[in-house]
Amino acid sequence: MNCFRKVFLAAALFSLAASALAQEDQLPIYLNTSYSFEERATDLVSRLTLEEKQALLGNNMAAVPRLGVKGYNVWSEALHGVLSGANPSVGLLGPTSFPNSVALGSTWDPALTERMASAIADEARAIYQTGTKGLTFWSPVVEPVRDPRWGRTGESYGEDPFLATEMARGFVRGLMGSDPKYLKAVPTAKHYFANNSEFDRHVSSSNMDSRDMREFYLYPYKRLIEDEKLPSIMSSYNAVNHVPTSASTFYLDTLARRTYGMKGYVTGDCAAIEDIWNGHYYAETRELATALGLRAGVDSDCGSIYQRFAISAYEQGLLPMADIDRALINMFTVRMRTGEFDPDQMVPYTLTEPSRVSSAANRALAAELAVRTPVLLKNEGKVLPLDPGSLKRIALIGPQADDVELGPYSGRPEASAMISPYAGIKAYLAQKGYDVDVTLSTGGDIKSKSNLLYIAYFEVEKTDGTVTRYDATKFTASAEGITVGSGMGEEEQVRSIDDGTWTAYDNVDITNIENITVGLNIPTEGGIVEIRVGGPDGNLIGRIEATKASGARVGGVYGASMPMKTNALKLGFNGPQTVYLVYKAPQDAPIDEATLKAAREADVAVVFVGTDENTATEEADRLTLLLPGNQLSLIKAVAAENPRTIVVMQTLGCVEVEEFCHLASIPSILWTGYNGQAQGEAIPRILFGEVSPGGKLNATWFKSVKDLPAITDYNLRKSAGAQGRTLWYFDREVSYPFGYGLSYTTFEYSNFRISKTAITPNDAVTVSVDVTNTGDFSADEVVQVYVSTPDSPAALERPLKRLKGFQRVSIPRGQTRTVSIGIKCADLWFWDMDKDRMTFDPGRYVFEIGASSADIRGTVSANMSGSLDRKLKTVWASADANVLRIGDVTRASFSACMNDDSFENGLKGIWKSNNPAVATVSADGTVTARRMGVATITCQVTAGGVTREDSFAVKVMPQMGIASLKVGGKAVRIGESSQVSYVMKPGKAPLVEAVAADPAIEVSVKQAGAVPGTAAVTLSDKVTGDSRVLTVIFGTKGVSDSFQKPTLGNQWQPVREDPALWSLTERPGSLVLTSGKGDIAQEENDAPNILVQEANADWTVDTRLTCFTTPAAPAQNAGLVAYQCDDNFVKFVYSATFNFRRLDVPAAGQLQLLVEENGSQKSLVSLPMDGIIGADNVLYLRLVKEGDLYTAWYSVDGRKYEKMGTARAQLRDVKAGVLCCGGAMPAMMRAFGGGRGGFTMPEAAPLKVAFDEFKIVSRSSK
């Protein structure tokens, strides 16, 4: 589809929406560009039905044709190019793939990142114009790399939060564009927060103190939200300090919104909401997980929990409609900011042509970036750059020599745009006219040795055919590092399996063993499972080669296990033994002679090695920092053949290099992150000296993985047995320090100076230095400024140093540039954990200026004194509801956060409404809805000499009330209840007449016809489809029963009568009920003997209930019921407590007040009866009906009654009575049933109870 077709389509949708709403007098507010985006979004949300709202709470946002809202997929990725492929049907080439984040981080050039992101946004707009993708992108990753083993290290900009922030700032700016009104595209910073290990991210808690949390983990979010008005963040899978981030009001609302001021939407990571329920077990039901997520502030669920359970969460009373509305307002406000709902001519990006995708300009930009990322790690004897004129033969060796590794979350560019090093070098030399023989040998492989296998179970099959299965995750011992998890799958597996690790299982009977089957999944390359007896080195009884190379099925990191069988070696073992599963990596392939010969015969050998997406990725961290496969052997073997061996590494981050970096025969080492589609174009320009490498490491390169604390340890500071983390706290020798990188030239630093030597937190300083290029190449240098506080008390354990400024400068050879770096002293804060606010240590602040964190060329210092002038930073105003009906009153409130990130209480807010005719706001923030329309309510607050304000929009809808109600010609006063009751004699029912309070509301009356009977007055909002029903019920007097007779009175109408389960003779004077199987619970409507009588009025019912036994699992219950049908009733019962996790453990009985409406049940009040009910198990129950309000009372002695609680339910043709049910297993548990490994209903003796009386007093409404 070309642009013009898209424009036509957009115009058609716009006019369709407009015509769909032609019944309105004017353009609806949400399409009227004279209103603010937030007002328009609020108006749109107000028009949605509940089912539409639910369908819009997820990633795949539903189309709403009647409103002209198109379907929209919130999810897309654009970390270093739009995640997409070529689409010839709409004229799109494959998008440009730029260097990935770890590579970008090594440029130390935010402006370059901004240009890249702007180009990505151009391509995104061009793709969007074809209607095939949205404009919301879940990029960038701003989490600093706490631990290089993290599987997503390559997606981050680096180890230091300041560097990560500045690089992300460039990305965010570029993606958002510079238009003052419209967003070019929408960045989402992720994964909020402390999602820094993959293997356990769905179930784990990242535990830390508030200092590490604020100073390190939250720093990028704070800066991007405060400085760049970041419109979206993604809440992570993990918990922090045992609270899932996606369920935490504190993390999302208090910190992200009220402290930092984020306006926009929060999306949960895919399945993060589900993880609240079945990952962290933080919520017992998916409805509760939905409620927790929405209430905390996750506006959109990338899983499908919200879209399935929001309505039931709302109906169960777990979630107010206001929270659903607020989530949708946040989402639609951002969608509107992209111009989606505006005429195309107003939006500056709408005519972006498909030809912008993979345009020549963007290809050139990818190539420009790719030469600015490489980091020169070693260059002994200035072997680099190579002089092509002096070379006759160059050997390109290694698995990446003719490969283009793009890294995750990249688009798929055109094949012609993907240039491998081999292709690039050949083309470069040919273009320059050099006659150099370029040879290519792969020579090695990148087969991952981490995460070899996931093991779910093993089976022992005996000669008699019997098979015994063992759960592999229930090992009795294991090698260090082994973990158990299911990732995003449903199957628990042994994970983190490294070469040489093992798991052990006691008491495995291997008598007459014939075969062994192991249920396993191969995430990447696979490995070998040895089954041994007695120890990891014990006797081998079986061996399974589960490798990709051997043809075994690769399930990927999300895969489930598949069985692999082997014949057991019969070594004569009998009886129970300790069986070991020992895991081995496949043998490295030997380096072939042809490769070595090529190296030997070349003037120079360039070895291209690295990592790929199998080394580490989502769900899978690295277990080692070694180069994967046989690459280390390859490097050493080539170096042994050729003394001019150059190693070019392209990896997702730091790798261990100690084994080869000191070799004299390897004079030069070059590193890049995944360098994009033009990686092969860039490398010859670097190798042959056209461009000097100017990148710097964005992370510390540790000597060994052993230098790192456990990956699950999120503390940064050194502790007993654990090194400190990152350049902030790691104080041991490293291979290469943070910020390190050589050049073909040399730079001299001189004339170090600082603008002020006495500073306060309110100042800004400028640190300056003169940098002279003293070598033979024009080149870039990255001047870095680190700050330390040597006067801080040691007990405070301040960082060794923190990066606080940098600048990449291009300096021609022989020239000097003065580099001035501005630093705001307010950014030098620490977090005071006691006072919960920023703090500034007094004393010296040393500003170390250098070429890396270790190569400090000079220092300047300033003395810090005084304190931060506390000023108002963020005002956050909100109301309990944004969608109101005329006459509604809602409360607005505000919070005020100061610039030290603490809250100030007791401030006065000045409230105003921009449209008082629609909604007024009083001085105390009380908002009153006056007439239909939208209004923006603003709160202005002054503190610390600064005045700030915040606002929110409200939409006022027509009133759903009744102006007058007449019954039999007499006016009736309507209170809060939605039901009016009359006690009458049987006969014709009076006529009911009603008039709606608002002419925009339709009213219809369905007459009762007869007594007993029910008249229904229905009020309908034509716009939203909302309806409200008021019922007038006509009933006769109830008939009490003291159960003195041996037969039931005529007033009783048993439902599903089973005479065997009730008796009036077993205990004279009592109605004895014995529970049958079943209940009247949601879809399980099979309980016998619901004994009810007509009671279609208001009433009070009393009974004395004696339980012969305590109600047992899973849900036996007995008591009173107000009953319309099996799907609509109020139950007040003494019941068993259902223990979800331990069906076999009896739980104490409880009183429960339950309501079921339209088959959806909710428990409103429950009261454990431990210590309340006597040994005689006697309870006096009283249920009072007043209109739609049911009030439950109980007593243990019949004299003193306690109020249990109230419930509202609008039942019709009401009956009242008693019941005794065996109980139903909850539907969720039933769904897993079937008796084949699922849950089964525990067996319990039937519940037997006696009702000593049933006293009913009927009345009309007051």
Place this chain on the structure above:
Amino acid sequence: MLRKGLWVFLLLCCFTAAWGQDTFRAAVAFRDGFVAAGDRIARLDAEAKPTDTFPLQAPLVSLALVEDTLFALDTAGTALLHITPSGEILSRKAAPSRGRLRAIAADGRTLWAVTDAGEILRTRDGEQWTILDFNAHYQGFYPEMAFCAVAAGGGSVMVAGVGTDKTPAAFTSAGGSVWSQRSLDYAEGGVPRMLEAEPLSLSYDALRDRFYLLCKGGFQLTLPSCSHCNSLSRYPVEALYARVPLAFDSLLLGSGGFVRLEKP
């Protein structure tokens, strides 16, 4: 290489067909086993071994079990059939739709059906139907669809079919009135791709809380709760007709008599 793979594929198809097994196009879990139907109807035990086989008046293409009551569609798709596990037709309700009924599915007491005219139907009693004319309702917003697959469970229902340009598409809904398009993208070796195979049926696995879209070419697209975590796998059949979960196991049915019980 491709030719070699094709030969293996064809040999495998011939081999399974040579077994003389029935080709089943639909199945439901039924009393600790399965009822499978195609040209004939059969009871299978929990290990997918046939225990009884019965002839049918007409081939069946879809089955659904609503509270122990078995419903079916035949190839004509003009009526909803109430049948016994041995294939006896107890009653026949004319389809209340314009299009041919192509697939049915049960979720609790609700029976869902879809038609090749883009209608989505639901009923709780077999008498009163709610019919959504999807193509009319979503004209201009979603592709015009001919549906051929439906599955329900876990709080949602999914329908799938092909658009007028034969592009496959799927939609989900919680209540049946409002539908969201479920992207059928997946990644293969890191490369983003879109499903191209023609859908044949849908299955919902409650234990794993995921849908499966079964397609021509033996393709199966797994659609988990995570909305962009789809994954594609392929079975050695020309057409994958049905996937029926039973606790942790799944029965897979395909062309050429393909019957496989997949265990975790």
